[in-house]
Amino acid sequence: IGMLAAAAMAVTPIASALTVGFSQIGSESGWRTAETQSIKSAAQERNIDLKFSDAQQKQENQIKALRSFIAQGVDAIILAPVVETGWDQVLREAKRSKIPVFLVDRGVKVRDNSLYVTKIASDFVEEGRLAGAWLAAKTSGDCKIAELQGTVGSSAAIDRKKGFADVIDLFPRMSIIRSQSGDFTRSGGKKVMESFLKAEHGGKTICAVYSHNDDMALGAIQAIQEAGLQPSKDILIISIDGVPDIFKAMMEGQTNASIELKSDLGNPTFDAIKAYLAGDKLPKWIKTQGNLYLPDTAKEEYQRRSSM
């Protein structure tokens, strides 16, 4: 009987402690795929029943997903909001149903901040400032910049643009001569960069590219090479995320710098959910930190990150 019971336990799944809905933006970048993976595997390790929904970049899909999570009566909702505004109504519905909402990686602008519990994310304004400071130092404050913006209306694009501008505005010989959204994708970055190069005499007037993420920078690198210029030398490149592919590009001398955005948000997010459900009071923003990386450590970073 003992052996039979043990065998039965081995095949009977243990009931999940919690059910959590996760509304993800999509899979526009390597960084986003890593974030999804982190949240899915942390849920699995903790025996959490995760209801995952991919919004394919559309806020209306995220709103639908949230309503479905509410209807299913989940214990908590994780939301990675594609844009900043337009969330008040659906978050009010969650609150009315007493379902706590946790924001990951991007922020929202709502009239009433009690509509969400906390945001687990980095400081995008700081990232922009760090990129601006690196470029100012590298060019002695003299540089004409092409900016590849992230998704229009996203907190990541708005704040990274703002932080960067805060710094370069201090230098009279630094200016943004071209700025457009590449939607955080590699193909978007390539397409927009091609149009910048065309408009700027084949790129001769561009000193540097500031890209709101690594994937767009990787697309820009291709466009610069195809235009017969050397990325990282003829045109400097700085971007944000710290994905393995950008370290590979650094090792190959194709880009200059990347600011890390932590993608392993699974454990901090579920820690926050657990603490909240146990009655703890959480800060409104649980900040993650990232560093600036340069080619000197690219090889070890690439090896470390691609084996994770």
Ligand code: AHR
């Ligand atoms: O919100 C974070 C940003 O979204 C990342 O920098 C980018 O790669 C992603 O798609």
